[in-house]
Amino acid sequence: MKTNAGNLKKGEFIMYQGAIWQVQKADFYSPGKGSALMKSRIKNLLTSKNIEYAFKSNEPVDVLEVTCVEMEYLYKDAENVFFMDQRSYNQYTLALSVVGDVAKFMKEGNTYYVYVHDEKPLTMRPPTSVKLKVMETEDAVKGDTVSGAKKAAKVETGVTVMVPLFVKVGDVVTVNPETGEYGERVKE
Amino acid sequence: MRINTHPGNIKNHTILQRLKRKTREFLDENSFLEVDLPVLSPALIPESYLEVFKTTFIFGSQKNNLYLTPSPELFLKRLLAQNVGDVYYLGKSYRNSDPTSTLHSFEFTMLELYQMNKNYFDIAEILLSLLNYLSDGKKITYKGNSISFSQWERISVAQAFQRFADVSTGDLFNHERFLKVAEKKGYHTQSFSYEDVWSQMYTQEIEPRLGMNGYPTLLYDYPKEFAALAKLNTYNLTAQRFEFYICGVELGDCYTELTDWKEQNIRFKEEQKRRKQSNRITHPIDKGFIQALQYGLEPCAGIAIGFDRLASIFANVSSIEETQVITISTDES
Secondary structure (H helix, E strand, C coil), rough: EEEEHHHHCCCCCEEECCEEEEEEEEEEEECCCCCEEEEEEEEECCCCCCEEEECCCCEEECCCCCCEEEEEEEEEECEEEEECCCCCEEEEEEEEEHHHHHHHHHHCCEEEEEEECEEEEEEEEECEEEEEEEEEEEECCCCCCCCCCCEEEEEEECCCEEEECCCCCCCCEEEEEEEEEEEEECCC | CEEEEEEHHHHHHHHHHHHHHHHHHHHCCCCCCEECCCCCCCEEECCCEECCCEEEEEEEEEEEEEEEECCCCHHHHHHHHCCCCCCEEEEEEEEEEECCCCCCCCCCEEEEEEEEEECCHHHHHHHHHHHHHCCCCCEEEEEEEEEECCCEEEEEEHHHHHHCCCHHHHHHCCCHHHHHHHHHHHCCCCCHHHHHHHHHHHHHHHHHCCCCCCCCCEEEEHHHHHHHCEEHHHHCEEEEEEEEEEECCEEEEEEECCCCCCHHHHHHHHHHHHHHHHCCCCCCCCCHHHHHHHHHCCHHHEEEEEHHHHHHHCCCCCCCCHCCCCEEEECCC
């Protein structure tokens, strides 16, 4: 679908110079000399590289129509992440570099959303938060009452997250998988 | 659209307000006259790349269109023609179709000043002194870069295109050759004007390199297509215009002012024609402006500075919104 670059929004997928890119940022910019521009940061979904590009706001851009499919996360290896569409039982593969750090917070067997275009998976839609059990962390030292103090905790996916001192082994906490930041302690 | 309150921005807002006070102190000290001006006007200077806000004055059966001023230039030049001397305005200006972004807002604060019998490079001198005054003669830090206002990094537009975009001066000023070079670089040129593609390449390849070497950058002598209200240089290839940058952020635009009313009239008509072609709001051309030039405008130069942007640099924040306590967001959600 052709649209003017002025309509580009974060998260959309575009075809540009023969490759598929995801828009990471699209900021209106009017230099006052010539037409307005959309200063964009786009990520190449093949190489995972980001580039900055200023589109003319009235320049035609090919926006891809995508569907967001719920899939079960099966496992990952050194290069790829494997999913299964729970309805069709088709398996899909995404490069680990495309999924990014979010993969460190994903639990096998959980379901996640994957963007699909033309039967091909493009990338994941990262969840806003994931629930993870704390496997290892030091007990809080008594009398340590500095508010906002944090300590390291290893969660069930093996990654380390900074958590408040009151968090104990066995607690379940929420984490933003895009930033790796602790959200809150939750009851399971 | 939504009204947002940002109590967390009070510290940065205080920096903005302090810069306004210090600017007034400095300009008053240097014998500039501050004027307050209307922001609603029945006629405007036609500028093809700006959209305006239109409203209506109503009294009984009387109805008149009024437009919010995208800059105070039309009023200030009238005053200059009346020999008020060096003058400035520090207040709001309005540009429609500018959604809120890190560097834009449809309502913003502008500093516009003029000096009589001076050219654009003279303005550069007083501007540097102003920046020094605002920073108390110290370096400022923006996004991890230390900036000193002890001198300009000067580079002409032609030098910048040669150095940063590998575009020769011969190609830069020739429309056909320039579009060919741009096409080769992968820019979309079909059905776009020289101005549009030039501006895109400028934003993509030149701007991010300006003001990155510890000093603000003065980029001067723009192609005549971007002359607007500036006087042309000898050979009519470039205009006496400069813009200045800190860490890739454009902060101000300066001209040696065009005082030839006939030339100004021709440019106005061209701009008005372009406005119509791009379906912009039609507004009456300010004929009084031309009359003021006819009456006689002494040689002068002036600069317009995006004051919110300047404050965001001094506050070391990446968006102008972070210097405001109340903002109107243009998101549709």
